[in-house]
Amino acid sequence: ILNATARLNQPYKTIELLTDRTLTINETAEDLLKINEERKEITKVQSEWAFKIAQEQILEKNPPILLIYNPEFHLGILGLLANRVVDSFGRTCLVMTENKGVIKGSGRTPGDVNLKHLMDECQHLLTGGGHQMAVGFT
Numbered sequence: 001i002l003n004a005t006a007r008l009n010q011p012y013k014t015i016e017l018l019t020d021r022t023l024t025i026n027e028t029a030e031d032l033l034k035i036n037e038e039r040k041e042i043t044k045v046q047s048e049w050a051f052k053i054a055q056e057q058i059l060e061k062n063p064p065i066l067l068i069y070n071p072e073f074h075l076g077i078l079g080l081l082a083n084r085v086v087d088s089f090g091r092t093c094l095v096m097t098e099n100k101g102v103i104k105g106s107g108r109t110p111g112d113v114n115l116k117h118l119m120d121e122c123q124h125l126l127t128g129g130g131h132q133m134a135v136g137f138t
Contacts, residue, residue, distance in 0.1 A: 039077070064112075066093035081095045086110050093108060103138070104137070115132060
């Protein structure tokens, strides 16, 4: 639940919980639960969008790596979306959105691709980092 606040650009809620002595635990917990429910709903809806794009790509071209872009994806849940696509389709995928005119993304793999190696090969195009199974990039 604490992680949800950062994903939805509200990390101050977690900081409040940990530092503000005037808040009651019930008030803070209620806020955090509300934010987490919002994150779950956004993730559910946007997962459906990502799944639709993945299905279309598989039917049309059957690529080894799914490249999923939607300018309306929430930046804070790109990794969650990538995980869900990998879990559902068993393929490496990169999920991307636009943030202030810049493409940002997150990649996950079921293990068939070394994403860190892929990032290293594209360092003239991308900045970012990660490891063999997960990356973030701009």
